[in-house]
Amino acid sequence: MKKRHKKALARIxxxxxxxxxxxFLPVExxxxxxxxxxxxxxxxxxxxxxxxxxxxxRQPFDENLLMAIATVGxxxxxxxxxxxxxxxxxxxxxxxxxYAVGKSRRNISDLMDxxxxxxxxxxxxxxxxxxxxxxxxxxTIVVKPGERVPLDGTVLEGVSTxxxxxxxxxxxxxxxxxxxxxxxxxxxLTGVLRLRADKAYDDSTVARILELVENASMKKAxxxxxxxxxxxxxxxxxxxxxxxxAILPPVxxxxxxxxxxxGGWVYRALTFLVISCPCxxxxxxxxxxxxxxxxxxxxxxxxxxxxxLELLAKTDRVVFDKTGTLTRGSFEVTGVFPEAGVTxxxxxxxxxxxxxxxxxxxxxxxxxxxxxxxxxxTAADAQELSxxxxxxxxxxKRVAAGNLALMRELGLEPQGDSxxxxxxxxxxxxxxxxxxxxxxxxxxxxxxxxxxxxxxxxSRVVMLTGDRAQAAEAAARELGITEVRSELLPADKVAELDxxxxxxxxxxxxxxxxxxxNDAPVLARADxxxxxxxxxxxxxxxxxxxxxxxxxxxxxALAMRISRKTxxxxxxxxxxxxxxxxxxxxxxxxxxxxxxMAIFADVGVMVLCVLxxxxxxxxxxx
Amino acid sequence: MQKKYGIEVDCANCAAAVERKLAELDGLESVTISYxxxxxxxxxxxxxDERTMLREMRKVARRIEPDFEIxx
Numbered sequence: 001m002k003k004r005h006k007k008a009l010a011r012i013x014x015x016x017x018x019x020x021x022x023x024f025l026p027v028e029x030x031x032x033x034x035x036x037x038x039x040x041x042x043x044x045x046x047x048x049x050x051x052x053x054x055x056x057x058r059q060p061f062d063e064n065l066l067m068a069i070a071t072v073g074x075x076x077x078x079x080x081x082x083x084x085x086x087x088x089x090x091x092x093x094x095x096x097x098x099y100a101v102g103k104s105r106r107n108i109s110d111l112m113d114x115x116x117x118x119x120x121x122x123x124x125x126x127x128x129x130x131x132x133x134x135x136x137x138x139x140t141i142v143v144k145p146g147e148r149v150p151l152d153g154t155v156l157e158g159v160s161t162x163x164x165x166x167x168x169x170x171x172x173x174x175x176x177x178x179x180x181x182x183x184x185x186x187x188x189l190t191g192v193l194r195l196r197a198d199k200a201y202d203d204s205t206v207a208r209i210l211e212l213v214e215n216a217s218m219k220k221a222x223x224x225x226x227x228x229x230x231x232x233x234x235x236x237x238x239x240x241x242x243x244x245x246a247i248l249p250p251v252x253x254x255x256x257x258x259x260x261x262x263g264g265w266v267y268r269a270l271t272f273l274v275i276s277c278p279c280x281x282x283x284x285x286x287x288x289x290x291x292x293x294x295x296x297x298x299x300x301x302x303x304x305x306x307x308x309l310e311l312l313a314k315t316d317r318v319v320f321d322k323t324g325t326l327t328r329g330s331f332e333v334t335g336v337f338p339e340a341g342v343t344x345x346x347x348x349x350x351x352x353x354x355x356x357x358x359x360x361x362x363x364x365x366x367x368x369x370x371x372x373x374x375x376x377x378t379a380a381d382a383q384e385l386s387x388x389x390x391x392x393x394x395x396x397k398r399v400a401a402g403n404l405a406l407m408r409e410l411g412l413e414p415q416g417d418s419x420x421x422x423x424x425x426x427x428x429x430x431x432x433x434x435x436x437x438x439x440x441x442x443x444x445x446x447x448x449x450x451x452x453x454x455x456x457x458x459s460r461v462v463m464l465t466g467d468r469a470q471a472a473e474a475a476a477r478e479l480g481i482t483e484v485r486s487e488l489l490p491a492d493k494v495a496e497l498d499x500x501x502x503x504x505x506x507x508x509x510x511x512x513x514x515x516x517x518n519d520a521p522v523l524a525r526a527d528x529x530x531x532x533x534x535x536x537x538x539x540x541x542x543x544x545x546x547x548x549x550x551x552x553x554x555x556x557a558l559a560m561r562i563s564r565k566t567x568x569x570x571x572x573x574x575x576x577x578x579x580x581x582x583x584x585x586x587x588x589x590x591x592x593x594x595x596x597m598a599i600f601a602d603v604g605v606m607v608l609c610v611l612x613x614x615x616x617x618x619x620x621x622x
Numbered sequence: 623m624q625k626k627y628g629i630e631v632d633c634a635n636c637a638a639a640v641e642r643k644l645a646e647l648d649g650l651e652s653v654t655i656s657y658x659x660x661x662x663x664x665x666x667x668x669x670x671d672e673r674t675m676l677r678e679m680r681k682v683a684r685r686i687e688p689d690f691e692i693x694x
Binding site (some may be wrong): 218 | 632638642660
């Protein structure tokens with residue numbers, strides 16, 4: 001507990017004690033007033049001072065003023081216990097609020113516990129433990145098992161497994177070996193690693209993520225702005241209404257020849273002021289957003305501001321970029337179709353051998369599928385024919401591997417067609433040997449992700465791609481996507497997105513999901529730009545509104561569920577607080593509810609709203 | 623130039639009121655206060671001395687909320 005909490009608690013405790021004692025003390029008149037003034041000032045001094053400061057600064061209308069007028073009024077009317085009690089409970093509410101906010105803040109920083117405490121720097125005289133901030137780029141650092149990687153770097157020596165759960169929310173470990181780039185914030189599990197620091201601490205992934213989460217609460221949502229504005233008009237309005245309630249009925253009564261009953265009506269007006277305090281909403285709404293953003297970041301979803309959380313909750317159209325988002329973004333061999341008399345292995349090996357020296361993605365996938373090649377399969381005189389394929393001499397014979405155009409040049413007319421991928425035809429000495437299908441496969445969770453989005457109420461899922469129509473259609477069918485726009489140039493993607501944006505209903509938003517690398521303009525244009533698998537990519541983190549740390553497309557649906565839950569909590573609190581206030585205001589104006597009930601309603605609603613708001617942080621089972 | 627400061631403020635409304643008042647200061651392009659994060663982000667206008675401005679901001683903030691602290 002902080003010092004200021006202790007102080008507040010001491011004041012509340014002593015005032016409460018005095019109030020109880022005074023209740024049993026049979027004193028009357030001025031002495032009674034003077035005695036009650038003691039607990040009143042002990043507990044209410046801060047509020048009275050702030051209210052006075054507000055008046056001096058000509059910004060008087062806040063809850064301090066409401067409470068000050070109400071309690072001073074009660075004291076003047078001679079309702080001393082009420083005056084003290086209202087102040088007392090108001091302060092209890094404030095203390096609770098302060099405590100709850102501090103608690104959520106700590107919870108979130110625990111969830112985001114990725115900050116490294118130290119780095120083991122290799123120096124001339126052995127290893128020194130230093131602050132990560134002080135390590136220069138290019139230095140060598142050592143990370144032992146169980147330690148957190150302090151800076152982004154490249155492995156120089158050692159083999160190990162990394163746990164990236166704190167960054168991505170996924171617990172599957174990742175193996176690393178010399179040459180691999182690794183990111184700060186992950187935990188080294190098994191072996192000792194020597195790293196070269198590639199980035200200073202401030203530019204490292206950890207620092208950037210922490211910065212991002214912290215800044216998120218600065219971008220306020222429309223609902224938050226609405227409440228701030230609402231509070232600005234609401235408080236003066238309530239004060240005027242209270243004034244009217246205090247003056248008009250007695251005047252009317254006088255006019256009708258009845259006794260005015262000033263005291264009674266002023267008391268009602270003061271009750272009215274206590275009830276109208278807007279604290280419950282003012283605090284619980286930002287607290288909900290804060291919780292939602294914090295909870296999401298613990299699951300590897302960085303939402304860059306409350307406003308995006310709000311938009312995400314209203315998303316009904318999701319546009320995916322295909323490559324690298326729904327598909328793996330790398331080619332792999334998906335089929336081998338040799339002609340009669342040729343084996344699958346032979347065909348693959350020949351193609352791989354011919355393509356050996358090409359660094360085209362197609363070649364890489366062939367090498368991977370063929371595995372280590374036999375001695376005899378060494379290619380010589382390799383000739384890359386751009387856009388068509390390769391011709392090389394393998395085992396003394398001319399082997400051609402490439403597309404249909406290349407085969408036609410050789411006077412061959414191969415059969416076969418691939419819906420999903422690209423075909424590599426192989427010929428040797430003018431004889432056609434067969435074809436190999438290469439495709440960019442959908443990610444394992446992609447179809448499930450599309451289904452989960454539909455389940456969340458997304459009515460349109462659209463796939464944009466620069467790919468051929470046939471390949472795009474095939475992938476879309478497999479994923480359960482019905483709307484596909486294919487063969488798009490980057491500029492076409494922007495135009496297509498604009499069209500989709502224009503087609504939406506107002507009050508609904510569109511999310512675009514990309515890998516964040518070459519789709520920055522589209523990301524920026526969408527209502528919510530989502531970058532996937534963005535960990536380690538500064539450009540993607542910069543361009544997107546929502547960052548999915550790993551490349552699991554299912555995280556988008558999770559982000560939507562978290563957003564929806566948060567917005568549900570926000571609206572529950574708004575409706576609940578306003579409803580209780582409205583009922584109590586009516587009861588207060590009619591003289592049914594007194595000041596005791598008013599303060600209980602006020603603090604009670606606030607406590608319930610704050611407790612409800614802290615639910616936003618719980619995203620485990622969403 | 624944009625700078626971030628840790629702050630100490632104990633009520634959401636005060637934070638909003640301070641934010642409003644600070645935004646009126648000459649020499650600041652924008653001020654955002656997050657009560658939740660207990661952070662303040664300030665964009666200074668060109669050629670403004672940070673230390674002088676910081677002193678000014680503290681003065682204004684304390685007039686509204688005596689417990690308002692700006693660290694740094």
